[in-house]
Amino acid sequence: MKCFQVTALAAMLMFAPLAFAQTGAGSSAAEEEELKKLDHKWLDAEKRLDIAYCEKFFADSYVLVFPNGQAYTKKQWLDILRGPDHPVITMLDPEDIKVHLHGNVAILTDHTTLKGHDSKGNSMDGEFNVFRVVIKKNGNWQATGVVMNAIAAKK
Amino acid sequence: MKLVYGLAACFPIIVATAALTLGQTPNKAVESDAAATIAVMDHIWLDAAHNRDTGTMAWLFADDFVEIHPGGDIVDKKEQIDQIRDPSRTIAEIHPDDIDVRYVSSDVAVLLDTTTIRGLSGGVDYNGTQKVIRVFVKEQGRWRAAGAGIVPIKP
Numbered sequence: 001m002k003c004f005q006v007t008a009l010a011a012m013l014m015f016a017p018l019a020f021a022q023t024g025a026g027s028s029a030a031e032e033e034e035l036k037k038l039d040h041k042w043l044d045a046e047k048r049l050d051i052a053y054c055e056k057f058f059a060d061s062y063v064l065v066f067p068n069g070q071a072y073t074k075k076q077w078l079d080i081l082r083g084p085d086h087p088v089i090t091m092l093d094p095e096d097i098k099v100h101l102h103g104n105v106a107i108l109t110d111h112t113t114l115k116g117h118d119s120k121g122n123s124m125d126g127e128f129n130v131f132r133v134v135i136k137k138n139g140n141w142q143a144t145g146v147v148m149n150a151i152a153a154k155k
Numbered sequence: 156m157k158l159v160y161g162l163a164a165c166f167p168i169i170v171a172t173a174a175l176t177l178g179q180t181p182n183k184a185v186e187s188d189a190a191a192t193i194a195v196m197d198h199i200w201l202d203a204a205h206n207r208d209t210g211t212m213a214w215l216f217a218d219d220f221v222e223i224h225p226g227g228d229i230v231d232k233k234e235q236i237d238q239i240r241d242p243s244r245t246i247a248e249i250h251p252d253d254i255d256v257r258y259v260s261s262d263v264a265v266l267l268d269t270t271t272i273r274g275l276s277g278g279v280d281y282n283g284t285q286k287v288i289r290v291f292v293k294e295q296g297r298w299r300a301a302g303a304g305i306v307p308i309k310p
Binding site for chain 1: 217219220221223224225226227228229257258260262263265267284285286287288290292294301302303304305306307308309
Protein backbone atom coordinates (compact mmCIF):
# COMPACT_ATOMS: atom_id res chain seq x y z
CA MET A 1 0.00 0.00 0.00
CA LYS A 2 2.80 2.34 0.97
CA CYS A 3 4.56 1.47 -2.26
CA PHE A 4 1.45 2.46 -4.25
CA GLN A 5 1.17 5.78 -2.41
CA VAL A 6 4.81 6.64 -3.07
CA THR A 7 4.43 5.78 -6.74
CA ALA A 8 1.27 7.91 -7.05
CA LEU A 9 2.98 10.87 -5.38
CA ALA A 10 6.01 10.45 -7.58
CA ALA A 11 3.84 10.40 -10.72
CA MET A 12 2.13 13.65 -9.69
CA LEU A 13 5.50 15.32 -9.08
CA MET A 14 6.75 14.15 -12.44
CA PHE A 15 3.88 15.52 -14.54
CA ALA A 16 3.36 18.84 -12.77
CA PRO A 17 6.51 20.52 -14.16
CA LEU A 18 5.73 19.25 -17.65
CA ALA A 19 2.43 21.10 -17.44
CA PHE A 20 4.30 24.27 -16.49
CA ALA A 21 6.70 23.90 -19.41
CA GLN A 22 4.06 23.68 -22.14
CA THR A 23 1.89 26.40 -23.64
CA GLY A 24 -1.69 25.46 -23.05
CA ALA A 25 -4.36 26.01 -25.69
CA GLY A 26 -6.39 28.03 -23.19
CA SER A 27 -3.57 30.43 -22.38
CA SER A 28 -2.82 30.79 -26.08
CA ALA A 29 -6.42 31.81 -26.83
CA ALA A 30 -6.33 34.30 -23.96
CA GLU A 31 -3.06 35.72 -25.27
CA GLU A 32 -4.54 36.11 -28.75
CA GLU A 33 -7.45 38.08 -27.31
CA GLU A 34 -5.00 40.23 -25.36
CA LEU A 35 -3.04 40.95 -28.55
CA LYS A 36 -6.18 41.89 -30.49
CA LYS A 37 -7.08 44.38 -27.77
CA LEU A 38 -3.51 45.64 -27.85
CA ASP A 39 -3.79 46.33 -31.59
CA HIS A 40 -6.83 48.56 -30.94
CA LYS A 41 -5.13 50.28 -28.01
CA TRP A 42 -1.99 50.91 -30.07
CA LEU A 43 -3.82 52.54 -32.98
CA ASP A 44 -6.03 54.52 -30.65
CA ALA A 45 -2.90 55.91 -28.97
CA GLU A 46 -1.43 56.92 -32.32
CA LYS A 47 -4.69 58.54 -33.39
CA ARG A 48 -4.82 60.56 -30.15
CA LEU A 49 -1.08 61.37 -30.41
CA ASP A 50 -0.51 59.73 -27.03
CA ILE A 51 3.26 60.01 -27.20
CA ALA A 52 3.82 58.72 -23.66
CA TYR A 53 2.08 55.45 -24.52
CA CYS A 54 3.91 55.08 -27.83
CA GLU A 55 7.25 55.85 -26.20
CA LYS A 56 6.70 53.00 -23.77
CA PHE A 57 5.02 50.58 -26.18
CA PHE A 58 7.48 50.89 -29.07
CA ALA A 59 10.64 48.82 -28.61
CA ASP A 60 13.96 50.54 -29.32
CA SER A 61 14.17 48.31 -32.41
CA TYR A 62 10.82 49.61 -33.71
CA VAL A 63 10.62 50.35 -37.41
CA LEU A 64 7.59 51.58 -39.34
CA VAL A 65 7.42 51.05 -43.12
CA PHE A 66 4.91 53.23 -44.95
CA PRO A 67 3.02 52.15 -48.09
CA ASN A 68 5.59 54.01 -50.23
CA GLY A 69 8.45 51.97 -48.74
CA GLN A 70 9.77 54.78 -46.55
CA ALA A 71 11.03 53.41 -43.23
CA TYR A 72 11.05 55.29 -39.92
CA THR A 73 12.81 54.33 -36.70
CA LYS A 74 11.14 54.80 -33.31
CA LYS A 75 12.85 58.16 -32.80
CA GLN A 76 12.03 59.41 -36.29
CA TRP A 77 8.35 58.46 -36.03
CA LEU A 78 7.90 59.83 -32.51
CA ASP A 79 9.58 63.09 -33.55
CA ILE A 80 6.98 63.42 -36.32
CA LEU A 81 4.08 62.65 -33.97
CA ARG A 82 5.25 65.16 -31.36
CA GLY A 83 6.34 67.81 -33.87
CA PRO A 84 4.38 70.69 -35.42
CA ASP A 85 3.94 68.82 -38.71
CA HIS A 86 2.21 65.81 -37.22
CA PRO A 87 -0.60 64.19 -39.20
CA VAL A 88 -4.21 64.71 -38.12
CA ILE A 89 -5.88 61.31 -37.91
CA THR A 90 -9.63 61.11 -37.48
CA MET A 91 -9.99 57.35 -37.97
CA LEU A 92 -7.51 54.53 -37.48
CA ASP A 93 -9.43 51.32 -37.04
CA PRO A 94 -8.03 47.80 -37.32
CA GLU A 95 -10.42 45.02 -38.36
CA ASP A 96 -10.10 41.32 -39.12
CA ILE A 97 -7.10 41.01 -36.81
CA LYS A 98 -5.31 37.66 -37.12
CA VAL A 99 -2.75 36.63 -34.50
CA HIS A 100 0.18 34.37 -35.35
CA LEU A 101 1.74 33.56 -32.02
CA HIS A 102 5.23 32.08 -31.76
CA GLY A 103 6.14 32.15 -28.08
CA ASN A 104 7.74 35.53 -27.36
CA VAL A 105 6.89 37.05 -30.71
CA ALA A 106 3.56 37.54 -32.43
CA ILE A 107 2.75 38.66 -35.93
CA LEU A 108 -0.56 40.45 -36.26
CA THR A 109 -2.17 41.05 -39.62
CA ASP A 110 -5.11 43.39 -39.86
CA HIS A 111 -7.13 45.50 -42.25
CA THR A 112 -6.75 49.11 -41.14
CA THR A 113 -8.93 51.98 -42.30
CA LEU A 114 -7.20 55.33 -42.10
CA LYS A 115 -8.84 58.72 -42.44
CA GLY A 116 -6.98 61.95 -41.94
CA HIS A 117 -4.61 64.40 -43.51
CA ASP A 118 -1.01 65.49 -43.28
CA SER A 119 0.13 68.88 -41.96
CA LYS A 120 -0.37 70.41 -45.42
CA GLY A 121 -3.95 69.16 -45.68
CA ASN A 122 -3.25 66.35 -48.12
CA SER A 123 -5.61 63.42 -47.63
CA MET A 124 -4.15 60.26 -46.12
CA ASP A 125 -7.38 58.29 -46.49
CA GLY A 126 -6.94 54.67 -47.43
CA GLU A 127 -7.42 50.99 -46.74
CA PHE A 128 -4.37 48.98 -45.74
CA ASN A 129 -3.43 45.43 -44.94
CA VAL A 130 -0.88 45.74 -42.18
CA PHE A 131 1.85 43.42 -40.89
CA ARG A 132 2.67 44.10 -37.24
CA VAL A 133 5.35 42.47 -35.12
CA VAL A 134 5.25 42.53 -31.34
CA ILE A 135 7.75 40.98 -28.98
CA LYS A 136 7.39 40.03 -25.34
CA LYS A 137 10.08 41.45 -23.06
CA ASN A 138 9.97 41.12 -19.30
CA GLY A 139 6.36 40.03 -19.52
CA ASN A 140 5.20 43.00 -21.61
CA TRP A 141 4.40 43.15 -25.31
CA GLN A 142 6.19 45.81 -27.33
CA ALA A 143 5.82 46.80 -30.98
CA THR A 144 8.95 46.23 -33.02
CA GLY A 145 7.85 46.47 -36.63
CA VAL A 146 5.06 47.55 -38.94
CA VAL A 147 4.62 47.27 -42.71
CA MET A 148 1.63 49.09 -44.20
CA ASN A 149 0.45 47.85 -47.55
CA ALA A 150 -2.13 49.82 -49.52
CA ILE A 151 -4.75 47.44 -50.83
CA ALA A 152 -4.68 47.32 -54.60
CA ALA A 153 -7.98 47.58 -56.44
CA LYS A 154 -9.01 44.12 -57.64
CA LYS A 155 -8.77 43.71 -61.41
CA MET B 156 13.25 -1.80 1.99
CA LYS B 157 13.05 1.85 3.10
CA LEU B 158 16.03 2.54 0.86
CA VAL B 159 14.12 1.17 -2.12
CA TYR B 160 11.13 3.42 -1.33
CA GLY B 161 13.47 6.37 -0.94
CA LEU B 162 15.11 5.76 -4.31
CA ALA B 163 11.69 5.27 -5.91
CA ALA B 164 10.62 8.66 -4.61
CA CYS B 165 13.84 10.45 -5.66
CA PHE B 166 13.91 9.20 -9.26
CA PRO B 167 10.77 11.00 -10.42
CA ILE B 168 11.94 14.19 -8.71
CA ILE B 169 15.14 14.05 -10.73
CA VAL B 170 13.12 13.52 -13.92
CA ALA B 171 10.79 16.34 -12.93
CA THR B 172 13.69 18.72 -12.38
CA ALA B 173 15.06 17.84 -15.81
CA ALA B 174 11.68 18.66 -17.36
CA LEU B 175 11.77 22.08 -15.71
CA THR B 176 15.24 22.70 -17.12
CA LEU B 177 14.06 21.82 -20.62
CA GLY B 178 11.26 24.37 -20.30
CA GLN B 179 13.65 27.24 -19.60
CA THR B 180 14.78 29.91 -22.06
CA PRO B 181 18.10 29.07 -23.75
CA ASN B 182 21.21 30.80 -22.51
CA LYS B 183 21.71 34.40 -23.66
CA ALA B 184 25.22 33.54 -24.79
CA VAL B 185 23.90 32.16 -28.10
CA GLU B 186 22.35 35.52 -29.10
CA SER B 187 25.60 36.98 -30.44
CA ASP B 188 25.70 34.35 -33.20
CA ALA B 189 22.03 34.61 -34.06
CA ALA B 190 22.25 37.83 -36.10
CA ALA B 191 24.82 36.34 -38.49
CA THR B 192 22.79 33.15 -38.79
CA ILE B 193 19.63 35.10 -39.58
CA ALA B 194 21.34 37.08 -42.34
CA VAL B 195 22.30 33.77 -43.96
CA MET B 196 18.75 32.47 -43.53
CA ASP B 197 17.47 35.55 -45.39
CA HIS B 198 19.60 34.55 -48.40
CA ILE B 199 18.50 30.90 -48.16
CA TRP B 200 14.85 32.02 -48.16
CA LEU B 201 15.18 34.15 -51.28
CA ASP B 202 17.45 31.70 -53.10
CA ALA B 203 14.78 29.04 -52.53
CA ALA B 204 12.15 31.37 -54.00
CA HIS B 205 14.35 32.12 -57.01
CA ASN B 206 15.08 28.43 -57.65
CA ARG B 207 11.47 27.35 -56.97
CA ASP B 208 12.93 25.12 -54.28
CA THR B 209 9.67 24.48 -52.49
CA GLY B 210 11.23 21.70 -50.39
CA THR B 211 13.57 24.19 -48.75
CA MET B 212 10.71 26.65 -48.29
CA ALA B 213 8.59 24.00 -46.59
CA TRP B 214 11.54 23.21 -44.32
CA LEU B 215 12.21 26.89 -43.60
CA PHE B 216 8.69 28.21 -43.05
CA ALA B 217 6.98 27.80 -39.68
CA ASP B 218 3.62 26.07 -39.88
CA ASP B 219 1.85 29.34 -38.99
CA PHE B 220 3.85 31.36 -41.55
CA VAL B 221 2.18 34.50 -42.92
CA GLU B 222 3.25 36.98 -45.59
CA ILE B 223 1.72 40.21 -46.89
CA HIS B 224 2.57 40.85 -50.53
CA PRO B 225 2.77 44.14 -52.40
CA GLY B 226 -0.85 44.96 -53.19
CA GLY B 227 -1.98 43.70 -49.79
CA ASP B 228 -2.61 40.00 -50.43
CA ILE B 229 -2.14 37.93 -47.27
CA VAL B 230 -0.94 34.36 -47.78
CA ASP B 231 -0.19 31.44 -45.47
CA LYS B 232 2.55 28.82 -45.81
CA LYS B 233 0.69 26.61 -48.27
CA GLU B 234 -0.46 29.51 -50.44
CA GLN B 235 3.03 31.01 -50.56
CA ILE B 236 4.62 27.70 -51.57
CA ASP B 237 1.89 27.08 -54.16
CA GLN B 238 2.56 30.51 -55.67
CA ILE B 239 6.29 29.81 -55.90
CA ARG B 240 5.53 26.45 -57.53
CA ASP B 241 3.09 28.00 -60.04
CA PRO B 242 4.86 28.06 -63.45
CA SER B 243 2.79 31.05 -64.60
CA ARG B 244 4.55 33.18 -62.00
CA THR B 245 8.02 34.32 -62.89
CA ILE B 246 10.92 35.29 -60.68
CA ALA B 247 13.89 36.29 -62.83
CA GLU B 248 15.77 37.87 -59.95
CA ILE B 249 15.34 38.12 -56.20
CA HIS B 250 17.96 38.99 -53.62
CA PRO B 251 18.22 40.92 -50.34
CA ASP B 252 20.49 43.90 -49.64
CA ASP B 253 21.02 46.16 -46.64
CA ILE B 254 20.08 43.45 -44.15
CA ASP B 255 19.49 45.21 -40.84
CA VAL B 256 18.84 42.86 -37.92
CA ARG B 257 16.62 45.11 -35.82
CA TYR B 258 16.04 42.73 -32.93
CA VAL B 259 17.57 39.46 -31.88
CA SER B 260 17.21 37.23 -28.85
CA SER B 261 17.88 33.56 -28.28
CA ASP B 262 14.65 32.58 -30.04
CA VAL B 263 13.40 35.60 -32.05
CA ALA B 264 14.91 37.75 -34.78
CA VAL B 265 13.38 40.61 -36.72
CA LEU B 266 15.16 42.10 -39.70
CA LEU B 267 14.60 44.80 -42.25
CA ASP B 268 16.01 44.42 -45.74
CA THR B 269 15.74 45.86 -49.22
CA THR B 270 14.78 43.09 -51.60
CA THR B 271 15.20 43.46 -55.35
CA ILE B 272 12.69 41.48 -57.37
CA ARG B 273 12.14 41.13 -61.08
CA GLY B 274 9.05 39.06 -61.72
CA LEU B 275 5.31 38.77 -61.98
CA SER B 276 3.08 37.12 -59.41
CA GLY B 277 -0.68 37.05 -59.02
CA GLY B 278 -1.11 39.74 -61.65
CA VAL B 279 1.13 42.10 -59.68
CA ASP B 280 4.29 43.38 -61.32
CA TYR B 281 7.10 42.97 -58.78
CA ASN B 282 9.83 44.70 -60.77
CA GLY B 283 11.79 46.95 -58.46
CA THR B 284 12.93 47.20 -54.88
CA GLN B 285 10.82 46.29 -51.87
CA LYS B 286 11.18 47.14 -48.20
CA VAL B 287 10.67 43.98 -46.18
CA ILE B 288 10.36 43.10 -42.51
CA ARG B 289 11.13 39.42 -41.93
CA VAL B 290 10.56 37.53 -38.70
CA PHE B 291 12.42 34.39 -37.65
CA VAL B 292 11.67 32.20 -34.64
CA LYS B 293 13.57 29.33 -33.14
CA GLU B 294 11.34 26.27 -32.93
CA GLN B 295 12.51 22.90 -31.70
CA GLY B 296 16.11 23.99 -31.87
CA ARG B 297 16.25 25.53 -35.33
CA TRP B 298 15.48 28.89 -36.91
CA ARG B 299 12.37 29.09 -39.05
CA ALA B 300 10.77 31.92 -41.01
CA ALA B 301 7.59 33.07 -39.29
CA GLY B 302 6.54 35.79 -41.71
CA ALA B 303 7.26 38.77 -43.90
CA GLY B 304 5.65 42.07 -44.74
CA ILE B 305 6.63 43.42 -48.16
CA VAL B 306 5.97 46.85 -49.64
CA PRO B 307 7.31 48.36 -52.88
CA ILE B 308 9.66 51.32 -52.57
CA LYS B 309 8.18 54.08 -54.68
CA PRO B 310 10.66 56.31 -56.51
